[in-house]
Amino acid sequence: MSAARDYPLDCWYVAASAADVGSELTSRRLLGRQVLLYRDGAGTVVALEDRCAHRALPLSMGSLVADRVVCRYHGFAYDATGACVDVPSQDNVPFGARVASYPVREAGTYVWVWLGNPRRSAGSAVPRMPWLEDPAWSSLGGELTVASGYLLLHENALDRTHFAFVHPDTAHRGYLEAEPPLKVEVSETSVSYARDFPAGPLTAWQSAATGLPPDVLCVQRESGVFVSPALHVDHMEIVGPERSYRTVFVRAFTPVDGSTTRVLWQVARDYATDDALASESLRRVHERTMLEDQPLLEAIQATLDRDGAPRPVNAAADIASVKAHSIVRRLLEEESPQPQ
Amino acid sequence: MTASSTAITTVYTEHVSELEVVSRTDVADGVISLLLAAPDGGELPAWTPGAHVDLLLTPELTRQYSLCGSPSDRSSWRIGVLLDPASRGGSRHVHEALAPRSRLSVRGPRNNFPLVGAPTYVFVAGGIGITPLLPMIAEADAAGAQWTLSYGGRTRASMGFLDELAAYGDRVVVWPEDERGMLDLDGILGRPQPDALVYTCGPEGLLQAVEGRCAAWPAGSLHVERFSAKPVDSAAVSTSFEVICQRSGITVTVPEDRSILEVVQDAGVPALSSCLEGVCGTCETAVVEGEPDHRDSLLSEDEKAAGDFMMICVSRANGPRLVLDL
Ligand code: FES
Ligand code: FES
Ligand SMILES: [Fe+2]
Numbered sequence: 279m280s281a282a283r284d285y286p287l288d289c290w291y292v293a294a295s296a297a298d299v300g301s302e303l304t305s306r307r308l309l310g311r312q313v314l315l316y317r318d319g320a321g322t323v324v325a326l327e328d329r330c331a332h333r334a335l336p337l338s339m340g341s342l343v344a345d346r347v348v349c350r351y352h353g354f355a356y357d358a359t360g361a362c363v364d365v366p367s368q369d370n371v372p373f374g375a376r377v378a379s380y381p382v383r384e385a386g387t388y389v390w391v392w393l394g395n396p397r398r399s400a401g402s403a404v405p406r407m408p409w410l411e412d413p414a415w416s417s418l419g420g421e422l423t424v425a426s427g428y429l430l431l432h433e434n435a436l437d438r439t440h441f442a443f444v445h446p447d448t449a450h451r452g453y454l455e456a457e458p459p460l461k462v463e464v465s466e467t468s469v470s471y472a473r474d475f476p477a478g479p480l481t482a483w484q485s486a487a488t489g490l491p492p493d494v495l496c497v498q499r500e501s502g503v504f505v506s507p508a509l510h511v512d513h514m515e516i517v518g519p520e521r522s523y524r525t526v527f528v529r530a531f532t533p534v535d536g537s538t539t540r541v542l543w544q545v546a547r548d549y550a551t552d553d554a555l556a557s558e559s560l561r562r563v564h565e566r567t568m569l570e571d572q573p574l575l576e577a578i579q580a581t582l583d584r585d586g587a588p589r590p591v592n593a594a595a596d597i598a599s600v601k602a603h604s605i606v607r608r609l610l611e612e613e614s615p616q617p618q
Numbered sequence: 619m620t621a622s623s624t625a626i627t628t629v630y631t632e633h634v635s636e637l638e639v640v641s642r643t644d645v646a647d648g649v650i651s652l653l654l655a656a657p658d659g660g661e662l663p664a665w666t667p668g669a670h671v672d673l674l675l676t677p678e679l680t681r682q683y684s685l686c687g688s689p690s691d692r693s694s695w696r697i698g699v700l701l702d703p704a705s706r707g708g709s710r711h712v713h714e715a716l717a718p719r720s721r722l723s724v725r726g727p728r729n730n731f732p733l734v735g736a737p738t739y740v741f742v743a744g745g746i747g748i749t750p751l752l753p754m755i756a757e758a759d760a761a762g763a764q765w766t767l768s769y770g771g772r773t774r775a776s777m778g779f780l781d782e783l784a785a786y787g788d789r790v791v792v793w794p795e796d797e798r799g800m801l802d803l804d805g806i807l808g809r810p811q812p813d814a815l816v817y818t819c820g821p822e823g824l825l826q827a828v829e830g831r832c833a834a835w836p837a838g839s840l841h842v843e844r845f846s847a848k849p850v851d852s853a854a855v856s857t858s859f860e861v862i863c864q865r866s867g868i869t870v871t872v873p874e875d876r877s878i879l880e881v882v883q884d885a886g887v888p889a890l891s892s893c894l895e896g897v898c899g900t901c902e903t904a905v906v907e908g909e910p911d912h913r914d915s916l917l918s919e920d921e922k923a924a925g926d927f928m929m930i931c932v933s934r935a936n937g938p939r940l941v942l943d944l
Binding site: 288395397398400401402403406438439454456457459460461462463464465466467468589591592593594595596597600604608611612613 | 624625626627628629630631632633661663664665666669688689690692726727728729732733734735756757760761762864865866867887888890904906943
């Protein structure tokens with residue numbers, strides 16, 4: 279299917295975990311483009327189009343020699359700006375020999391890349407995620423590729439009404455007499471939800487992670503925000519008898535193409551920071567919820583691809599995802615003319 | 619556990635920031651600029667050029683002002699306010715009551731005047747209408763676009779932000795009326811440019827003149843920001859019709875003397891609103907079925923003809939029934 283692109287290019291997206299980018303050449307498919315990533319001698323991450331200007335051989339098959347990417351086929355060498363600076367078979371470099379180079383920002387755990395109009399990147403900051411860097415917090419994470427478009431993942435992250443059906447064990451709130459109201463708040467570029475739960479017992483994983491006994495009654499607050507097309511962040515707070523236990527679940531959604539998304543996730547917490555059991559419990563529950571959602575999102579995408587995508591019927595509680603769609607629609611309308 | 623059948627109530631609101639006036643500067647005769655920030659220095663919501671916010675001045679007094687600082691400054695917002703003798707009280711309240719350390723609630727931001735990417739822009743400002751254009755110009759310039767600004771005003775002394783604009787050199791043409799007469803709109807817009815977009819903000823007379831000059835331009839070229847409603851067509855008759863709120867699964871009847879917004883809100887359907895007069899865009903709603911009778915001052919003629927969105931605070935139905943995304 280060749281549906282119109284539904285992800286804006288003028289946006290910072292996570293290209294990789296910082297730990298996964300080293301001095302060897304790696305290639306990643308991001309937003310329908312093949313991108314070469316590496317760290318130069320000074321440790322700065324470089325992102326280039328992974329396609330030699332000469333005969334389209336992926337540059338990632340070549341090698342990095344003295345901060346130059348040397349193509350495996352005929353040895354064209356490129357600098358970090360994407361300019362071809364050496365052609366072994368002749369003295370001068372052919373006019374126009376260059377590959378695209380993309381603005382990069384490294385911030386804590388993530389390497390962000392801007393694949394749209396490079397001149398618009400300067401005025402846009404990558405989202406701040408203090409919990410991933412604050413030494414009073416600890417975090418763990420991973421990566422997952424889902425065969426569905428990134429908007430389905432955003433919808434899923436903003437959607438609280440599927441928990442009872444898809445995640446009954448992790449999200450059990452059997453003690454509730456009524457569902458607390460869902461507060462949805464919008465601003466120009468973001469949308470968030472929040473719910474406060476009255477005092478109730480903890481689930482097994484919550485008690486394992488915090489070390490609180492399961493029968494102590496705690497008020498809980500959860501909220502989540504569509505930060506940008508590239509990022510969703512959830513916050514969960516358990517108000518314990520002595521202190522609050524805060525967990526932040528970060529999901530960077532990077533479209534690989536229109537129907538595949540790479541999810542780079544992190545879970546940060548401000549409690550039991552060097553407790554391996556807490557880490558294990560948090561890893562397991564977050565991986566599990568993502569794996570519970572994945573086959574559903576993939577089946578939806580397969581249906582959309584196979585049978586088309588007429589306007590869906592939304593329910594009242596889908597207001598956050600309706601708004602996220604309208605934010606994305608506007609970003610696409612406003613997008614500057616893209617370089618080829 | 620079996621899935622609960624308990625209904626979830628949704629409370630839908632726009633973000634409200636509790637802010638403090640950091641500084642107040644006289645930028646021209648009768649024009650001040652205010653810098654607003656969170657008292658704890660926290661991060662403010664993101665915005666893009668052309669966005670505006672609501673200052674919730676008193677329970678009865680809400681006014682819209684364009685953000686005119688830099689979107690990359692996430693810790694403060696700048697607005698420019700003209701003391702308008704003919705004002706309904708908003709600008710007077712701002713001029714009289716807001717000083718450094720004053721607290722106020724600010725709703726938004728939202729944007730009905732977004733800068734669409736283009737190779738060339740023609741910016742036309744009249745007076746205080748310069749404010750939304752300031753961040754647009756900065757963005758267009760940074761993106762490497764071609765652009766010009768024609769900035770008209772009564773007198774040079776009444777025109778704010780001239781010092782900032784001086785940095786752009788002769789791309790900015792300043793037209794104080796007492797020195798050069800009225801803006802030369804024929805010269806600026808007389809010849810349609812196929813790949814240029816026109817952005818204009820200013821007094822109603824200027825906006826209508828620009829709309830007239832742009833009639834010959836390609837559809838979608840002209841972008842206008844208004845802060846007060848267009849003169850209304852008093853001949854328009856209002857009839858009663860039915861509205862189906864699709865998401866909520868609720869059907870209501872809108873009588874001739876009430877708005878869609880009032881009726882759906884009474885029925886408990888979450889819907890946002892601010893100006894209630896079709897200028898701010900807060901109540902914009904997608905139309906699933908049916909033909910709206912547009913009475914707002916916001917949508918362009920093409921957008922009205924497309925009928926995909928409507929402002930439910932003022933607009934009505936052409937026909938017996940509308941299905942809305944509510
Ligand atoms: S294909 Fe790269 S040098 Fe020839
Ligand atoms: S509430 Fe402002 S346009 Fe409807
Ligand atoms: Fe889920």
